Amino acid sequence: MTRDIxxxxxxxxxxLAGTFTDVRRGMIPAHxxxxxxxxxxxxxxxxxxxxxxxxxxxxxxxxxxxxxRRVLRDSFIITRDEQGDIRAHFNxxxxxxxxxxxxxxxxxxxxxxxxxxxxxxNDGRLVGLPFHQDAYGGEAGFQRxxxxxxxxxxxxxxxxxxxxxxxxDAPPLAEYLGDFAFYLDYYTKQSPSGIDLRGPQRxxxxxxxxIGAENFAGDMYHTPQTHTSVVxxxxxxxxxxxKRKDGATYWAxxxxxxxxxxxxxxxxxxxxxxxxPQEMVERMKKTLTxxxxxxxxxxxxxxxxxxxxxxxSFVHNWPRVADSDDVLPFISVRQWQPIxxxxxxxxxxFAVDAEAPEEFKALSxxxxxxxxxxxxxxxQDDVENWVSLTNTAAGAMARRLRLNSRMGILADxxxxxxxxxxxxxxGPGTAHTGYSEYNQRELLTRWADHxxxxxxxxxxxxxxxxxxxxxxxx
Amino acid sequence: MTATHSxxxxxxxxxxxxxxxxxxxxxxxxxxxxxxxxxxDEAWLLDAQDYTAWLETLTDDIHYLMPVRVTTALGAGxxxxxxxxxxxxxxxxxxxxVARFLTEHAWTEDPPSRLRHHLSNVRxxxxxxxxxxVVESATLxxxxxxxxHPGSLVSAGREDLLRNTADGxxxxxxxILVDESVMRMQNLAIFL
Numbered sequence: 150m151t152r153d154i155x156x157x158x159x160x161x162x163x164x165l166a167g168t169f170t171d172v173r174r175g176m177i178p179a180h181x182x183x184x185x186x187x188x189x190x191x192x193x194x195x196x197x198x199x200x201x202x203x204x205x206x207x208x209x210x211x212x213x214x215x216x217x218r219r220v221l222r223d224s225f226i227i228t229r230d231e232q233g234d235i236r237a238h239f240n241x242x243x244x245x246x247x248x249x250x251x252x253x254x255x256x257x258x259x260x261x262x263x264x265x266x267x268x269x270x271n272d273g274r275l276v277g278l279p280f281h282q283d284a285y286g287g288e289a290g291f292q293r294x295x296x297x298x299x300x301x302x303x304x305x306x307x308x309x310x311x312x313x314x315x316x317x318d319a320p321p322l323a324e325y326l327g328d329f330a331f332y333l334d335y336y337t338k339q340s341p342s343g344i345d346l347r348g349p350q351r352x353x354x355x356x357x358x359x360i361g362a363e364n365f366a367g368d369m370y371h372t373p374q375t376h377t378s379v380v381x382x383x384x385x386x387x388x389x390x391x392k393r394k395d396g397a398t399y400w401a402x403x404x405x406x407x408x409x410x411x412x413x414x415x416x417x418x419x420x421x422x423x424x425x426p427q428e429m430v431e432r433m434k435k436t437l438t439x440x441x442x443x444x445x446x447x448x449x450x451x452x453x454x455x456x457x458x459x460x461x462s463f464v465h466n467w468p469r470v471a472d473s474d475d476v477l478p479f480i481s482v483r484q485w486q487p488i489x490x491x492x493x494x495x496x497x498x499f500a501v502d503a504e505a506p507e508e509f510k511a512l513s514x515x516x517x518x519x520x521x522x523x524x525x526x527x528x529q530d531d532v533e534n535w536v537s538l539t540n541t542a543a544g545a546m547a548r549r550l551r552l553n554s555r556m557g558i559l560a561d562x563x564x565x566x567x568x569x570x571x572x573x574x575x576g577p578g579t580a581h582t583g584y585s586e587y588n589q590r591e592l593l594t595r596w597a598d599h600x601x602x603x604x605x606x607x608x609x610x611x612x613x614x615x616x617x618x619x620x621x622x623x
Numbered sequence: 624m625t626a627t628h629s630x631x632x633x634x635x636x637x638x639x640x641x642x643x644x645x646x647x648x649x650x651x652x653x654x655x656x657x658x659x660x661x662x663x664d665e666a667w668l669l670d671a672q673d674y675t676a677w678l679e680t681l682t683d684d685i686h687y688l689m690p691v692r693v694t695t696a697l698g699a700g701x702x703x704x705x706x707x708x709x710x711x712x713x714x715x716x717x718x719x720x721v722a723r724f725l726t727e728h729a730w731t732e733d734p735p736s737r738l739r740h741h742l743s744n745v746r747x748x749x750x751x752x753x754x755x756x757v758v759e760s761a762t763l764x765x766x767x768x769x770x771x772h773p774g775s776l777v778s779a780g781r782e783d784l785l786r787n788t789a790d791g792x793x794x795x796x797x798x799i800l801v802d803e804s805v806m807r808m809q810n811l812a813i814f815l
Contacts, residue, residue, distance in 0.1 A: 252696045253804065254704070348707040350691055352806035355772070377728035382719050471715055494805060499707065514633050514706075519716050523709045524689075526723055529810040533731040536809055540772075 163187065169597040175555040175590050179547035182357040183539050187600070188490035195459050195599045196221050197607075198316045200325045202461045202484055203227050205346035206235060206309035207503065213256040213271055220315060221487060225301055226250050226260065227311060230272035235306065237313050238273045238298035243612045249298065260298075273297035291613040299610060308337040309344065310482075315607075326457065327402020328577035334441060335452045336463045336480050340432040342503035346482060347514075349496040350523040356535035357542070358460055358485040358493040359596065364531065365454040365462035365483075366405050367588025369393040370556065375530050384468045384519065384526070386476055394583050397450050397569060401578025403595070405588035406455025406463070408444075416446030423451055423467040424476045429505055443575040450574070456588075458595045460485040466527075470515045477509075479516040491539050495532075497522040554593070557585025628703065628798045629686050634711040638686030639784055639795050643748035643757040655747040658758040658785055661792045666740040666762075669814055672732070674721040677814070678714075682786055682795040687712040689779075689799040689815065703800075709811055710799070724812075731812045738813060739765045744780075754787040755795070762815055766808060778802040779815055 163186055168178050181187055203218040204227045215228040217240060224240035226249075242249050242262040249260040249269060261268035261277065268277030275296040278285075285291035301313035305322035307330060312322050323330065337344050364371065372393045379385065395410035411419045420430045434442065444450050456462045462485070467478040480500040485493050499517045501510050520527045541547060557565050566583045574580040581587060629635045648655040661680075668677045681687075689710040690703035712720075723729050744761040760781050767774035784796035799815045 251694070252699065253694045255695050255699050257696070348691065348704060350704075350707065350709060350806075351804065352808065352810075354809045356809075375730065378723045378726040378730075381726045381728065382722040384719060511633055515711070515716065518708070518711055519719065523806055524720075524811040526720065529731040529812040530729065532809045 165190075165600070169601045171551055172593050172597040175553070175558075175586070176551035177554045177593065179542050179550045179552050181542075182360060183491045183542035183547070185490050188487070190600045191487070191596075192221055193604060194602065195596065196315070196487070198314065198319070198599070198605075199459050200303075200305070200312040200314045200319060200322055201459075202310060202312050202457075202482075203237060204311045205344065205482075205498075205500075206306065206311060207343070207345045208254075209235065211256070213258055215250065215255060215257060215271065217250055217253045219486065220313065223315070224248060225313060226298075228271045230270070231258070232272070234272070235304070235311055236272055237301035237304050237311070238269075239301070241299070242267055243275065243296060243298065269298050273300060293613075296612055299612075308333065310337060325403055329402035329404035329455075329457055331401060331438075331441065331577050332399070332404070332406055332452060332455060333457070333463075334437065336455075336465060336482070336500065338436050339429060339502040340436055340504040344480070344500040345503045345510075346498045346500050348498040348522075349483075350498075351494060351496050352523045353488065353492060353494050354532050354536060355491055356493050356532065356539040357491060358487040359593070360535040360538060361483075361485040361493065361495070361531075362456045362458075362460050362462060363589045363592055364535075365464065366456035366592050367398045367400075367407060367586065369396060369398065369407050370584040370586075371531075371534075375534060376527055378530070379468075379520070379526050386467075386469070386474065396453070397448075397574060397580045397582045398585060398588050399574070399576055399578045399580040400588050400591045401576065404455060404457035405578070405591055407453045407588075408450035409453055410582075411445070411449045411451050413449070416442050419445050419449065419451065424478045426506065426509060429502060429509070432502075432504060440575045448569075448574050448576075456592065458592060459599075460487070464521060466516075466520060468516050468520055470512050470519065477512045477516045479513045479520065481517055481521045483521075491543065495523075497525075497528075554586045554589055557581060557583070557587050628690055628800075629688055629796055632686075632688050632690070632708060632711050633706055634713065635686050635688060637684055637713060639684060639755075639786075641750050641752055641755045641757075641784060644751050645749055648747045648749060652747070654749065654756055655745075657792060658747045658756050659745045661785060662742055662745060662758065662760055662783075665794075666742045669740050670738045672724070672735060672738065674724055674814070678718060678721050679790075680793055681714065681717065682788070682793045683714050685712070685714050685717065685794060686796045687717060688797065689801060689811075692801055692804050694804050709801070709806075729812075731810060734769070736813070737767045740815075741765070750784075756785045756787075756792075758783045758785055764813060764815060766813060775808045777806070777808055777813075777815060781815065 201220045204216050208216050209229040212229050212231045225237045226240050228236045240248050244267050247262050247264040249262045259268050266279045270276050278293050302317040303314040303319040396408045398407050417430050452465050454464045462483045464481045467476040470477045482498045482500050484496040501513050569580045629638045691707045693704050695702050741763040746759045748757040762779050764777045765774050779799050779801040782798045785792045786795040
C-alpha cells in the first residue's frame with residue numbers, strides 16, 4: 150500500500166489505507182458520508198479525472214443554443230456552434246476571469262464579458278479585444294489569433310449524452326462506460342432519434358452525493374420499506390413492493406442497475422405491459438440489439454434504476470397516471486452534483502423518446518412528476534433518509550461504526566443466490582436476483598480505487614503569450 | 624400574465640382560460656375582501672397540513688402549476704424551463720399526493736414539518752365572468768424539520784383563479800412563480 154496518500158495532510162484524522170481496505174471488503178466506515186478530508190480527495194481524484202455528464206444534445210438542439218453546467222465548482226458553457234458542433238468551454242474570461250455567460254440557458258452567437266468587453270464566438274474563439282493595438286501593442290503583446298475560451302480538457306458523447314472530463318488524458322468515453330453502454334441504450338435509444346431531455350429541476354439536499362448514487366445503482370431492498378406509501382395509494386399495478394426481490398441487479402463496465410421481473414410474455418407483450426404503445430415497441434425492436442431484446446423478451450427483466458460511476462443515475466418505472474388500470478412508463482436522468490461533503494445539488498431531468506406520440510410524451514411527463522424530481526412521491530422519502538444518514542455520519546461514533554454492506558454474500562464470500570447464467574440473463578456483466586449489495590460494493594470499491602492512486606498535478610495553461618514558441622514575454 | 628404559463632404548460636390543456644380584466648379592485652371592495660379571506664383561510668389549512676380539507680377547496684378542473692425558473696439573459700423572452708415544472712397537476716395527481724400524506728408511511732413528513740405560510744401583497748382583479756376573480760399574492764413558506772436543522776424558505780408569487788360555486792369560492796387555477804432557480808428545500812412535500 151502506497152503511503153503518500155496521507156502526505157500533505159498532517160492533521161489528517163482518517164486512516165485512509167484502512168478506510169479503503171474496509172470499503173473493499175464491504176464494511177463501510179460510516180464517516181465516509183460526511184468527511185471533509187475525503188471530500189477534498191474526491192474532488193481531485195474522482196471529479197477531477199472521471200467522465201462527468203453535462204448535457205444531452207437535445208438541450209442544445211439548434212446552433213447558438215447553450216446551457217451552463219458545472220463540474221463541481223467549474224462552470225462550463227455547453228454550446229452548439231454555428232457549424233452544428235457541440236462545444237464545452239470553461240466559463241471564465243481569459244483576461245480577468247469573469248464569467249462570460251451568467252445565464253444558465255439561452256441562444257447566443259457570442260458571449261461578451263461585461264468587465265472589459267472581451268468577446269467570444271459560440272465556438273469559443275476570442276474575436277473581440279477592445280484596444281488590442283493601443284493596450285497590448287497588438288499581436289506582439291497579446292496573441293489574439295487562435296485564442297479561445299479554455300475547452301473542456303476532454304469532451305465525448307454517447308447516444309447524445311455529452312460528458313466532459315477535466316483529465317486531458319481521459320480514456321475514450323466508450324471505454325470508460327464499457328459494457329454499461331448496453332444498458333444505457335434502454336434509457337436513451339428507444340428509437341433512431343434518441344431522447345429529448347427536459348429540465349432539469351434543481352434542488353439542494355443536505356446529503357452526501359454517494360448515497361443517491363449507491364441507492365440507484367442497486368438498492369432494491371429499500372423499496373418495500375421506504376416506498377410503502379406509493380404502493381398503498383394505488384400508484385402501482387403490482388400490489389406489493391416486495392416484488393422487487395424477483396428482479397435482478399447487474400453490474401457491467403463502469404455502472405450497474407436494477408430490474409423488475411415481468412409476467413410471462415414475449416418482447417412485445419412485456420414492453421406493452423409496462424405501458425409502451427405498439428408503435429414504440431416496433432421502433433425499439435429496430436434499435437435494440439438482439440441481446441438487448443432477449444433480456445426483456447426471454448429473461449423477463451425490465452430495467453429500472455441505474456448508476457454510472459461516479460454520479461449519474463437513471464430511473465425507469467411505470468405508474469398509473471389516472472384513475473384507471475393503465476400504466477405509463479417514464480425515464481429520468483439525474484445527477485448528484487456534490488456541493489460539499491454534506492450537501493448535494495440534485496439535477497433531475499425527464500427523458501422521453503423523441504419519436505414517441507405526443508400524448509405518450511405528456512402522460513410520461515406526468516408519471517415522472519408524480520414519482521421523481523423535486524415533487525416526486527418516491528424521491529420525497531428517499532431524500533429524507535439520505536439527509537438523516539449524512540447528519541449522523543458527522544460524529545465520532547460514526548468513525549467507529551463499520552456499516553455492513555455485505556448483503557448477498559456469506560462471511561466466506563459465498564453468494565447467497567448464485568449469479569445468473571448467460572442463459573438466464575443475456576446482458577453483459579454479472580447479474581443476481583434477490584436483495585443484495587453487490588452494486589453498492591462495486592461502486593464504493595471504484596470510489597476507493599480512485600482515491601487510492603497517486604495524484605497527477607494539472608499543467609498550468611497560459612494564454613496570450615508567445616509561450617507556445619518557448620518563451621513567455623514578461 | 625401568469626395565466627399564459629398555464630396555457631403553455633405541458634399538462635394545462637384542461638385549465639380554465641379566464642383572465643383578469645381591468646385594474647385592481649379597491650381594498651374595501653367586497654370581492655377583494657372575500658378573496659383575501661379565502662387566501663388567509665387556505666394558508667391556515669396548509670400550515671396545519673389539513674390537506675383533506677384543502678382538497679375540498681379546489682375545483683375538479685384545477686390546474687396547479689409551479690414552473691421551474693431559470694436564469695436567462697435580459698431580453699431572452701423566457702425565464703422558465705421549457706416543458707418542465709415542479710408541479711403540473713390536476714385533481715387526480717393532487718389527490719394522490721394528499722392520499723400519500725394520509726398513509727402511515729410518508730416518512731418525509733413523519734415527524735411532521737412545522738410550516739408557516741406567510742401571505743402578503745394580495746391584489747384582486749375582476750374577470751369577464753362575474754363568478755370568477757383573479758387574485759395575486761406573495762407567499763413565503765418557512766419549513767422546519769427536527770430539532771437542530773436550520774429551517775428552509777420558499778419565496779414565490781402566485782396568480783390564482785377563484786370560482787364562486789354553490790359551496791363558496793374554490794381555486795380553479797394556480798400558477799406559482801418561485802423566486803429561485805435552484806430550490807433550497809430537500810423536497811417539495813408541501814403545497815404553496
